[in-house]
Amino acid sequence: MKNPKITVAELQRCSREMGESCRKSTITAVLHQSGLYGRVARRKPLLSARHMKKHLKDSKMVRNKILWSDETKIELFGLNSKQYVWRKPGTAHHLSNTVPTVKHGGGASRCGGVFQLQGQDDWLQSRER
Structure with a gap:
């Protein structure tokens, strides 16, 4: 299309x-x-041709050194994404058709690590608000 x-x-x-x-x-x-x-x-950052060229160059250098990497974000309360629900008209306010939220999002924690050719790198952890 x-x-x-x-x-x-x-x-x-x-x-x-x-x-x-x-x-x-x-x-x-x-x-x-x-x-x-x-x-x-999907929302993605706007990249210029210069950004893409630099990223490709950096990626080729790093690609040969890293065997495996992983990162995860753990939400401490609820999910930080759109959620869809099947409901009848006029029932939008029912508790079963709503998603609870907390002020300031409730926080999250990110964990990640890298396995390189030279060995395992330290696991990283950061706390988000």
Whole structure:
């Protein structure tokens, strides 16, 4: 697909301009048959060509030294991501349809480590607020 951010309404308008009108549900069904589904776009930092070139150069140097690395973030209260729920109209306020939160997020802890060709590196741990 040339423009993955195009909406179904825009596709419907384009098909109408080309002389073929069809419903939004038909367009959605065709997209689903093609393996395309609507999802939330991932947030990534904006990188310039200079940033990407430098990162690639640094990555090639480090790649030959590291065998394995891992990092994890442990949320101390709840999940820090979108959560979806199936519910009936008018039940958005029910406790089973809500996600509890705490002020300032409740904190998190990050742990990680690296196995290099020379041996195991120390495990790192940091506390987040």
